[in-house]
Amino acid sequence: MTRKISFKTAINEALDLEMTRDPSVIMLGEDIVGGCGAPGEADAWGGVLGVTKGLYAKHGNRLLDTPLSESAYIGAAIGAAACGMRPVAELMFIDFVGVCFDQIFNQAAKFRYMFGGKARTPVVIRTMVGAGFRAAAQHSQMLTPLFTQLPGLKVICPSNAYDAKGLLIQAIRDDDPVIFCEHKNLYSAECDVPAESYTIPFGEANVVREGKDVTIVSYGLTVHRALDAATTLAQKDRIEADVIDLRTLSPIDWDTVLESVEKTGRLVVVDEANPRCSIATDVAAYVAQHAFGALKAAPQMVTAPHTPVPFSPSLEDLYIPTADAVVAAVGKTIARAKAA
Amino acid sequence: MNPNIVPIVMPKWGLSMSEGKLTGWLKPVGAGVVVGDEIIEVETDKIVNVVESSAAGTLRRIIGENGKVYPVKALIGVIAPDDVPEAEIDAFVADYATPASEDKSSDEAAPRYEFVDTAFGRLRYAKRGEGDNVILLIHGFGGDLDNWLFNIEALSAAGTVYALDLPGHGQSDKVVSEPSLNWLASAVVAFMDAVGVQAAHLVGHSMGGAISMRAALDQPARVKSLTLIGSAGLGSEINGDYIEGFVGAASRRELKPLLEQLFDDPALVNRQLVDDVLKYKRIDGVEEALRAVAGGLFRDGRQTSVLAGELKASGAPVLIVWGESDRIIPAAHASTLGAAAKTEVLPGAGHMVQMEKAGRVNELVLDHVSD
Known part of the structure; x- marks a missing residue:
């Protein structure tokens, strides 16, 4: 069944459906639970803009609140992917990629190639992009071209809730590292979205x-x-x-x-x-x-x-x-x- | 108001349509028209189609402009006999008020589509009209209730019209636990039970026709009559390449030429139509469901169930309608039942004859189902 939901809800729904379908899907990120161990965690904030709200209550410790160290947890997500998990790591703002870029471009993007096609790295890095949020120069950039420069990475940037859900489910099921860019000024934009899981193939405009x-x-x-x-x-x-x-x-x-x-x-x-x-x-x-x-x-x-x-x-x-x-x-x- | 003055208005095709773009006048002002003449061409976000005249007379006024978007029921033109004075026509145009769209006021309260739970999963349906005379519309393979876009409103003149999404289709649950006509026909009967319909006129398109036939044979008391449109179940030939292609098509590029085979005029297949089918096909479980149904009913490019003989013996009242240039199931199957059915083969229409020749199909069905 199809109803109108926001871009933000569509992302939340895609994560929820894939975590339910596949026990190897886990999440790591800063504040995605909203203060692990704090009272009231079932109703915790769920990320800086509430995108992952409610997922901890459903999926518990498969969501991991990490220390403020992108170097550590993006690397951990990539390592977990290489070892058979399907991690979705939330890099809060794409602007923070500098401190974990080696993990992404020299490790995740290269594994399949360096190991003769034998290694899979099914990691998704979800990240907020774009200006218009009054968040200044270090939280507002559209850094998509940094990633399209690099062979070995898939780079996605949806414009609406329907595409966001289908592309994120595709990203989680994909066996390669995916940089999934979410424009924060689209989070409240609504459109018709099926309640079921569906995928949109990569490479189709x-x-x-x-x-x-x-x-x-x-x-x-x-x-x-x-x-x-x-x-x-x-x-x-x-x-x-x-x-x-x-x-x-x-x-x-x-x-x-x-x-x-x-x-x-x-x-x-x-x-x-x-x-x-x-x-x-x-x-x-x-x-x-x-x-x-x-x-x-x-x-x-x-x-x-x-x-x-x-x-x-x-x-x-x-x-x-x-x-x-x-x-x-x-x-x-x-x-x-x-x-x- | 002079009852001989008949407005041409923006039609309402399907439950979600609120406006349409006038894309062409097919008659000049002053032209004589008869009922069924194609008057204007309209493009919606779903499809392009023509509006047929509902009255005879002269096209006295052309009001709608080409390329402009008008709300449903907006005045586009006026038909009246020659003896109606100009002043009366002007007064009619001046007084015409576009009725408010019924959806707008009830948007929050009443959903455009409804859902009902059955042993065959949650099924989506639409309901129009009222009365004890019930007409149930059953779409074909890979289709959904929007295949009846141009029929559901018009047929409600004869009573209550239901159109459902079969299991595995549209927005119904994507589970087909047994890909057989018996199972699908049982789902239709279960739907009738769930919405409290004792007996109905079944109108089936393509695979939906075969399902209707199976239901009529299994549960004759529940089926008042059959209308079989471009129907499966009347012969063994079917376009296996289409079935195979439709199940496998994963992109707009692959899907569009296939959908074009459904119509006599391939230009009817617009971007939105292809996108809507693609969105359906991309839902988890749909490909498996379609593959299962295709394997059960249309194996190796042949129909596995031909029910013509059984149906002939049953004596059920049957109307058969076909598009002459049907490229999915040959129009020759229309004559399978011979004199046991009323048969009409319409030129200028393909497999989706209920869309391409909606006016004529509606007329035939209304005539068939009127008690």
Whole structure:
């Protein structure tokens, strides 16, 4: 049965269903129980934003509150995965990855390769990404491109509750390390989600709107900005946009992107990450190389500026790509085509 | 108000539809129309389809604009005989108020779909209309109650209409403990028990037709009549590649061309339709359930149960409807029962004839089930 639930509830439900289905699924993280051993633990907080609330009451000591040491518990999760468990580790904010990066990129990402395909590392690292939460430069970054750089990691960043649940269940069942990025400003966004377990395969983008004039590619929160822009473009200028939600960044669904650009001839990529060596540059470069003949104008990129995330709320609001910026970028692809 | 003035309104297709996009006028203003003429084309988030005229006369006003979205029951155009004065038509248009969507007020209180617990698991269903004359709609393999999108409202003119999701399908429990017609027919009877229906007219599409036949043979007192639409159970041929492909399809790319085989006009299969089927197929247990049912009923590209002979002997009142260009079960099966059934093969329709030729199918069924 299907009902409307939030992104946050969808994540909680996916974890609950997989912990119920598979006893090898365990969780580690800072405050995911909410103060182990404290009175009232059944009703404990459940993570900094309450995503894991209630899971300790159901699954007990299969949830482990860890010391504030990402180096230790991310490493422990990866080691447990190599030894046959399916750990889901919560790296509270992706910004904290620096102190455990060796464990992720030099260990987890390499095991399958270094052991001749014999080692499996079915670990999921859930982590909050993105700006707009008034949490300043060290708790707000969109660091997805750091991980797509690395072969051996799967990188996921859903834009809605339905995808979040299906992709997280897929991530837990996957035999490779998965970096699962949750945009904290999407946590309260609701949509129709089945109560049952279901999976969404990695490497399949979602075409969230169909149009013939321009292709807008995005992922995570900015998918919604792209959709707002598409609505404005259709109403004001009768420009119909194809909007593609990548959903999974590694592996990435090049076929869907190319198919769309071959239809529209125009590409705008919207990425909340900083502009250099980002998902935006990756998609723009790939399309330029593989569909150059189809392009009627230079690909446009709408990204955050090359600065840290500002603490000033008014500056932070300008930092994340806006729908207006997407509309303007689409305008550039059309204007150039007209001029040519 | 002049009763000869008939509004053309945005239709309500399915329980969840609240608005639709007008995508084309199929008649110019001033054109003469008869009942059943295709007047406008409408796109919803589920499907594209045409609206047929419910009256004869002249298309006097074109109000809806191409490409614009209108709420359900909004005025799109006006049909009236030539002798109705212009002023009366203008007054009709000026006075027309779009009725408030019934879903909006009752959204919180009454769910759009209901669930009932049976020995065959929790089953989802929809109910429309009222009265003792009960019509039960049974979808086909891999389908769900939304396959009756264009029928459920219209058929409620004859009484109470139920449409259910079979076990393993739609939003019913994904458990098919015995993949046989007997088991599925027993599930249908259990559903009737659970919702308190003693006897019903069964309308079955495809596999749902074979299930209806089995139910009628096993429990004749519970089945008032049968309507078999593009039905299984009347011959052994079936498109095995479709069945195999549908069960295995894991992506939009694989699924879309398969779903297109269901329709005479493949353009009817839009993104949302494919996405909805994909979302269903990705639920844990669905692939196993479908594989089991396919193995039980459609093994090696043949139908394992042909009930035509038994049914003929039973003398149950039967209506058979088929889409002429059905690519799943050949339309030739429509004549299997000969004079023992009323038979209609509709051109310009494929396997999903109840969607593609909804107006005509509704007419035929209403005529068949009216007591």
